[in-house]
Amino acid sequence: MEPTATVQRKKRILSGIQPSGTPTLGNYIGAMRNWKMLADEYDCFYMIADLHTITVRQEPAKLRAQSTQMLALLLAIGLDPEQNVLFFQSHVHQHAEMAWLLNCFTYMGEMSRMTQFKDKSAKHADNINCGLFTYPVLMAGDILLYQADLVPVGADQTQHLEICRDIANRFNGLYSNVFTIPEGYYPKLGARVMSLQEPTRKMSKSDPDDSFIGLLDTPDVVRRKMRRAVTDSETEIRYDPENKPGVSNLLSIYCALTGESMDNVVASFSSKGYGDLKNAVADVIIDTLSPIQTEFHRYMADKSYLESVWRTGAERASRIAERTLSKAMKKIGFVAK
Ligand code: TRP
Numbered sequence: 001m002e003p004t005a006t007v008q009r010k011k012r013i014l015s016g017i018q019p020s021g022t023p024t025l026g027n028y029i030g031a032m033r034n035w036k037m038l039a040d041e042y043d044c045f046y047m048i049a050d051l052h053t054i055t056v057r058q059e060p061a062k063l064r065a066q067s068t069q070m071l072a073l074l075l076a077i078g079l080d081p082e083q084n085v086l087f088f089q090s091h092v093h094q095h096a097e098m099a100w101l102l103n104c105f106t107y108m109g110e111m112s113r114m115t116q117f118k119d120k121s122a123k124h125a126d127n128i129n130c131g132l133f134t135y136p137v138l139m140a141g142d143i144l145l146y147q148a149d150l151v152p153v154g155a156d157q158t159q160h161l162e163i164c165r166d167i168a169n170r171f172n173g174l175y176s177n178v179f180t181i182p183e184g185y186y187p188k189l190g191a192r193v194m195s196l197q198e199p200t201r202k203m204s205k206s207d208p209d210d211s212f213i214g215l216l217d218t219p220d221v222v223r224r225k226m227r228r229a230v231t232d233s234e235t236e237i238r239y240d241p242e243n244k245p246g247v248s249n250l251l252s253i254y255c256a257l258t259g260e261s262m263d264n265v266v267a268s269f270s271s272k273g274y275g276d277l278k279n280a281v282a283d284v285i286i287d288t289l290s291p292i293q294t295e296f297h298r299y300m301a302d303k304s305y306l307e308s309v310w311r312t313g314a315e316r317a318s319r320i321a322e323r324t325l326s327k328a329m330k331k332i333g334f335v336a337k
Contacts, residue, residue, distance in 0.1 A: 009043075010041070010042055010043040011041075011042050011043070011149040011150055012042065012043045012044075012045070012146060012147060012148050012149050012150070012180075013038055013042045013043070013044045013045065013148060013149070013150045013151070013152065013185060014044075014045040014046075014047065014142065014143055014146045014148035014151055014182075015031075015035070015045075015046055015047070015151060015152045015153070016046075016047040016048070016049035016052070016089065016139070016142055017032075017046070017047075017048060017049060017070065017074075018048075018049045018050075018052050018053050019048050019049075019050055019053055019063065019066040019067040019069070019070040020053050020056070020058075020066065020205075021066065021205045021206075021214075022066075022069070022073075022205065022214040022215055022216050023070075023073065023205070023214070023215050024193070024203050024204070024205050024212040024213060024214055024215070025193055025203065025212070025213040025214075025215065025253070025285065025289075026192075026193035026194075026202065026203035026204070026212065027205075027215075028077070028215055028288075029191050029193050029253070029256045029257070030154060030191065030192060030193060031152060031154065031187075032074075032077055033077060034152070034187040035074075035077070035079060035084075035152075036077060036078040036079055038152075039079070039080065039083040039084055042150070044083070044084045044085065045084070045085045045087075045146055045148070045317065046074060046079065046084055046085070046086050046087075047087055047088070047089050047142060047317070048067055048070050048071060048074075048086075048087070048088045048089060049089050049139075049142070050063065050067050050088055050089050050090045051089045051090050051095060051096065051138060052089070052135060052138060052139065054131065055120075055129065055131045055132040055135050056120070056124055056127070056132070057124075057127055067088060068300075068306060069296075069300065071086065071088075071299075071306055071309065071310060072296050072299035072300045072306060073215060073216075073292075073296055074086055075295070075299050075306075075309065076292045076293070076295035076296040076298075076299060077292055081309045081312065081313065085313050085316045085317055086309060086310070086313045087310060087313030087314045087316070087317045088310055088313075088314065089142065091310065091313075091314035091317075091318075092145075092314055092317045092318045092321050093318075094145055094318060094321035094322055094324075094325045095138065095141055095142060095145065095321070096138075097325055098141035098144065098145050098321075098324075098325055098328070099134070099137050099138040099140075099141045101141075101325075101328055101329070101332065102137045102140055102141050102144075102167055102171070103134055103137050105167055105170055105171055105174075106134070106136075106137050106140075106163075106167055110163060110166070111133050111134060111136065111137075114135075114136055114159060114160070114163070115159060116135070116136075116156065116159070116160070117132060117133060117135070117136075120132055135160075136159075136160045136163050136164070137167070139157075139160050139164065140160075140163065140164035140167045140168070143161075143164050143182050144164065144167075144168055144179045144180075144182075144324065145320070145321040145324045145325065146317075146320055146321065146324070147179065147180040147320075147324060148180065148182045149180060149182060149183065150182065150183055150184070150185035151164075151182050151183070151184060151185060152184075152185040152186070152187065153184055153185075158184060161182065161184050164182060165181055165182065168180075168181050168182070169181060171328070175328075175331035175332070176331070178324070178327055178328050178331055179324070179328075191252050191253075191255070191256040192252075193249065193252070193253060193256075194245065194249040195207055195211040195212065196210065196211050196212065196213070196225055196226075196228070196229040196230065196246075196249070197210055197211035197228075197229075197230055198211065198230070199230055199245035199246040199248075199249045200245050210225055210228055212225075213225055213285060213289075215289060215292060215293075215296075216289075216293060216296065217289065219282075219286045219290075222282050222285050222286050222289070223279075223282045223286075226250075226278045226279070226281055226282040226285070227278060229246060229249075229250065229278060230246045231244075231246040231247050231250075231274050232244050232246055232247065235273060235274065237251070237266065237269040237270070237272065237273075237274070237277055238266060239251050239252075239262050239266055247274070247277070250277055250278065250281045251265060251266065251269075251277070253281055253284075253285070254277075254280065254281050254284055257284040257285065257287075257288050258284055
């Protein structure tokens with residue numbers, strides 16, 4: 001019998017992160033720290049979604065600084081730029097072009113139903129621009145350009161992934177199979193980190209400063225935010241997210257960062273008070289963030305290295321993006337160059 005010579009292509013992962021401020025500890029625990037481990041098994045693309053960011057008004061200098069910082073952070077959390085394709089969305093012009101094509105295959109009604117659009121237009125009532133409305137189409141293009149099999153997304157993006165699949169299926173139905181239909185990727189290890197001030201809500205960088213830990217927060221800031229973290233009027237340390245959301249959140253941060261089991265952790269705090277718990281959580285956060293911050297500052301001091309990373313990333317990304325874009329354009333009926 002013939003040996004099977006086909007080497008299976010690794011499945012491809014694409015994810016995007018907006019450079020709108022420093023990511024939080026929640027982004028790190030829920031998503032970013034898993035990215036490093038995916039590189040062996042998957043073909044990974046991580047895109048800094050700067051085009052998405054301008055759906056909300058941005059200050060130019062700040063956008064530029066935050067975008068560069070985001071790249072340095074991706075490197076600092078351990079993403080190897082050889083193994084992973086790291087790039088800025090705005091450096092690969094095919095994203096904007098694909099978004100235009102897909103806009104013509106997406107219905108107003110579909111976009112009006114998007115909960116994020118409804119939330120954001122309520123929040124930015126003075127700037128409900130068309131980009132905000134078609135944001136999910138740009139995101140669909142991001143994913144489809146790379147023929148991604150899997151997309152790691154948080155709960156707030158599942159609706160966008162769903163619409164991406166609908167658009168892709170619609171296009172494929174009209175023109176034969178152009179796009180891979182992506183699926184969500186949900187890491188097993190993804191603990192959900194809640195706000196330190198309102199622990200029934202997800203930790204978010206758009207909430208007041210004291211309610212989240214930023215990946216670049218200094219040890220002093222981490223300790224201060226921990227001291228102020230909301231708990232409850234009891235004294236017992238136990239994991240009970242429903243009745244004790246604040247304490248439970250601190251416990252799950254502790255578990256997520258140490259890898260210890262909840263039972264062991266709760267037992268080890270059995271004779272201790274909330275102050276001890278807060279100190280211990282602050283310690284493990286600082287231990288986690290310190291090496292990342294050291295690396296971050298090292299990368300930020302080496303602009304020419306960062307530049308070489310983003311250039312290489314854009315070249316690798318655009319080669320693949322161009323293949324998909326020209327295929328789609330040909331199917332639609334545009335005259336070939
Ligand atoms: N919209 C995503 C967010 O705000 C970021 C994003 C842009 C993205 N393009 C993507 C995520 C493609 C996954 C895949 O979180």
